[in-house]
Amino acid sequence: MSGDHLHNDSQIEADFRLNVKQENPGELVKESETHYGLKDSHKHKDKHKDREHRHKEHKKDKEKDREKSKHSNSEHKESEKKHKEKEKTKHKDGSSEKHKDKHKDRDKEKRKEEKIRASGDAKIKKEKENGFSSPLRIKDEPEDDGYFASPKEDIKPLKRPRDEDDADYKPKKIKTEDTKKEKKRKLEEEEDGKLKKPKNKDKDKDKKVPEPDSKKKKPKKEEEQKWKWWEEERYPEGIKWKFLEHKGPVFAPPYEPLPESVKFYYDGKVMKLSPKAEEVATFFAKMLDHEYTTKEIFRKNFFKDWRKEMTNEEKNTITNLSKCDFTQMSQYFKAQSEARKQMSKEEKLKIKEENEKLLKEYGFCIMDNHRERIANFKIEPPGLFRGRGNHPKMGMLKRRIMPEDIIINCSKDSKIPSPPPGHKWKEVRHDNKVTWLVSWTENIQGSIKYIMLNPSSRIKGEKDWQKYETARRLKKCVDKIRNQYREDWKSKEMKVRQRAVALYFIDKLALRAGNEKEEGETADTVGCCSLRVEHINLHPELDGQEYVVEFDFLGKDSIRYYNKVPVEKRVFKNLQLFMENKQPEDDLFDRLNTAILNKHLQDLMEGLTAKVFRTYNASITLQQQLKELTAPDENIPAKILSYNRANRAVAILCNHQRAPPKTFEKSMMNLQTKIDAKKEQLADARRDLKSAKADAKVMKDAKTRKVVESKKKAVQRLEEQLMKLEVQATDREENKQIALGTSKLNYLDPRISVAWCKKWGVPIEKIYNKTQREKFAWAIDMADEDYEF
Incomplete structure (x- = not known):
């Protein structure tokens, strides 16, 4: 071949x-x-x-x-x-x-x-x-x-x-119509095949699969380990703990002198200050742009205390605060502040790690075999006292707290915290009938300051729970108490009448009782028992209402209380009687004080105080308002608006006001810009939907019908987003001068809010943030949707 x-x-x-x-x-x-x-x-x-x-x-x-x-x-x-x-x-x-x-x-x-x-x-x-x-x-x-x-x-x-x-x-x-679908299906099957193959080939990967699950389960384990103290038996009356151990406080860092380049001028000339005088001068320099430094009382108190820290030579030279120039000091601290803002991520991370390390060492204590968080383990650094309102002591020097000022409280069998080297504690106590860990006396008003446990701790939680349970007990006997003080309006004793009218104001207006204060030591703030004649005006008729009492006074934190309230005729007549032959600065209830009132309240119900009345009225108002304002068919943002309006009614009742935030106008403008942009998006989406519907009428096929459904969903989504923004704007505008947080955290039984959330499917996270949820963990666990205050 x-x-x-x-x-x-x-x-x-x-x-x-x-x-x-x-x-x-x-x-x-x-x-x-x-x-x-x-x-x-x-x-x-x-x-x-x-x-x-x-x-x-x-x-x-x-x-x-x-x-x-x-x-x-x-x-x-x-x-x-x-x-x-x-x-x-x-x-x-x-x-x-x-x-x-x-x-x-x-x-x-x-x-x-x-x-x-x-x-x-x-x-x-x-x-x-x-x-x-x-x-x-x-x-x-x-x-x-x-x-x-x-x-x-x-x-x-x-x-x-x-x-x-x-x-x-x-x-x-x-089949030309199905070609694209076929290709898509083939690609999906190929990808599925690719995903399956590694699992068959690599057995080690299969073993590693449970790792993400185990990571996810870690938070759950932490939740399970959380101490549910409310499920345990309570200690005998007066006993707060059986074992307490902690590391003591963290003191403010020592003063670091200013660089040589930063000068202080007096009367136009450079002057070198001693370390103590320089430190106090920096306190004023840091506040140079603040309104406080323009107030005469602040400047007077500061200069007086500053001179105490000067040397004799400095005292002889510096005699007039107006001749002092703190400009370079102020600029230096502003530059330091800006430098902190411009820190790199690595620098910020390093500081964060240092703070976390400090928190782990000093931020927790062992109480009855449980690790509890401490609220404020750092001693407040020295500075200038500001006070609230027009406080007469503003500008005074808050001196540096030393270990020799500190009283430590812990159990006898615990390891007593060691003071800093070269120092010793003022005293070490073993008192299990108090809840504080550390105490000291501050020099401005002579009040005692404490280091306490975090609001999420057992001790704080038990106190809150007891407070709201006492308010619930008042609910059972409040009608009897109200009938009693109405009868006392007719009493032959002036003392009883005054007590009855004051109790009526505390009940109806949620006024604070008002404690006695030394004149000139604090701001001129008053409560119910300390009202003066000048604080009220009587109107037999006003704006179509009879027997109107007009209140105008400074309450707690120098917040003005102004209200016009129609009252019952007998209350109005008694007020006229109390004001007879009195000067404006005279006490309205001259035969009553808080001690007399509180003793009477204790006789009416064990544990009853003026604050219990405020707590009861605040909580019952919230519950009633939520029932009236919540509509079943509302979406979540609308329900949250209803909740905030109910909360607002309580805040107004308790006079929880605030000054509008400085950034309020800017934030509202930004929010309005977002609303306008969202409206434009919605208009475009509606036009697209209209066009898609027109195409669907002509084409009449599955593809165009799907497009219509997609456009409908887009419109619905944008409508919800727009509504959420508008609700947010309304909420901000209504509450710009109302402090909702104070009543929410201190006067409203959290179980009311938890029950409302569970009943209407509102996430609790929308009402309480993480810190607040930790504080009210007992309420979240206890309350179901049927809870009634």
Whole structure:
């Protein structure tokens, strides 16, 4: 047999296979088998030897078929894995021409053979009766390849090269409408396959899967470990703890002198101050731009105390505060403040880590085998006293607190905290009938300051719980008390009448009792018992109402209380009687003080005080307002607005006012800008929806209907966002001068709010922030949606 003859035969075979592939790839196996039969008839002259050879090969094929039919499922899976690995190596290789000539033809033949076997043995028998067996090339492949199962995820990579090679083969694209969907589905299945494969291959990854779950469960474990003290028995009356251990307080850092470049001027000349005098001067310099430094009483008190810290030479020189120039000092501290703001992330992180380290060491104590957070473990640094309102002592020097001023309170069997080196504590006590850890006496008003536990602690929580339970007890007997003081309005004793009218004001107006104070020591603030004649005006008729009392006085924190209240006729007549023959500065209730009032309240109900009345009226008002204002069909933002309005009614009752924030106008402008932008977005979305509806009427197909639904959802989403912004604007405007937080944290039973949230599906996070939720953990755990104050 000549070389030319063999070359021609191989060329004919290649051309024939390419034509078959292009014209009808589905018949490739059959045609190739026929071609091999024709080729063999011309190839050898000795037909007898060839037939024997083919007969032997035919027998071997039969034996292999029998062996293949006996393969187990495990061998079948192994063959699939081998084929997958082989296919991956094929597709990673970028040489498509090489695969095109060698591997693809054989793959197609094998797939065709599998289809023929699946369709039935009749076709195979028919081919073998005609004398055609499987091609020799298939015989050379591994036996496991004959059991290629063609899973979906593996068919796709094989099909994709075929689509690229057979560009002229168009029968696939008969259904043009579903082509995009089909491609999308194929890509999704491929991605699913890719995601599944690593799990099958890498067993170590499967072992690591539970790690994220374990991380997620950590916070839950912490919650489970939280001390539910409200589920335990309470200690006997008066006992606050059995074991208490802590590290003591953290003192203010020592003073660091100013750099030499920062000068102090007196009467235009540079003057070097002593360290003590310089430190006090910096307190004033830090407040130079504040309104306080313009007040005469502040300047007078500061200069008086500053001179006490000066040397004799400095006292002789510095005689007039107006000649002192603190400008460079002030600029230095402003620059320091700006530098802190411009710190790098690394610097801020370092400071944060230092603070956290300090918190871990000093910010917790051990109380009765539980780790409790301490509220204020740092001693207040020295500075200038500001006070509230027009306090007569503003500007005075708050001196530095030293360890020798400190009283430590802990249990006898605890490790007593060590004072700083070279110092000692004033005293160490072991008093388990008080809740404070550290105490000292401040020098301005002589009041005692304390380091206490955090509001989330058991001691604070128990105190709150007891306060609201006392207010709930008042609910049961308040009608009896009200009937009693109404009867006392007619008493023959002036003392009883005054007490009854004062109690009426405390009940109806939620006024504070008002404690006696030394004149000149504090701001001129008053409460109910300390009202003066000048604080009220009587109007037999005003604005269409009879018997109106006009109140105008400074209450706690020098906040003005101004109110016009219609009262009962007998109260009005008694007030006229109390004011007879008195000067404006005389006491209205001249035969009453807080001690007399509180003793009477204790006789009416154990534990009853004026504050209990405020707590009761605040809580009952909130509950009533929530019932009136909450609409079941409102969304969450609208319900929150209703809650804030109910809270606002309580704040007004308790006179919890505030000055509008300095940034109020700017924040409202920013909010209005957001509202305007959202309105424009909503208008655009509505136009898009209208256009989509018009298209849907014309097209009337599934695609346009889906577009309409999508546009509807977009409009609804924008409407909700706009409503939320508008509610926020209304809420801010209504409450710009009302302090909602004071009543929420101190006068409103938290169980009312928790029950309301649970009843109406409002997240508690919308009412209480994280710190407040920790403070009221007992209420959140206790109250269900049916709770009634």
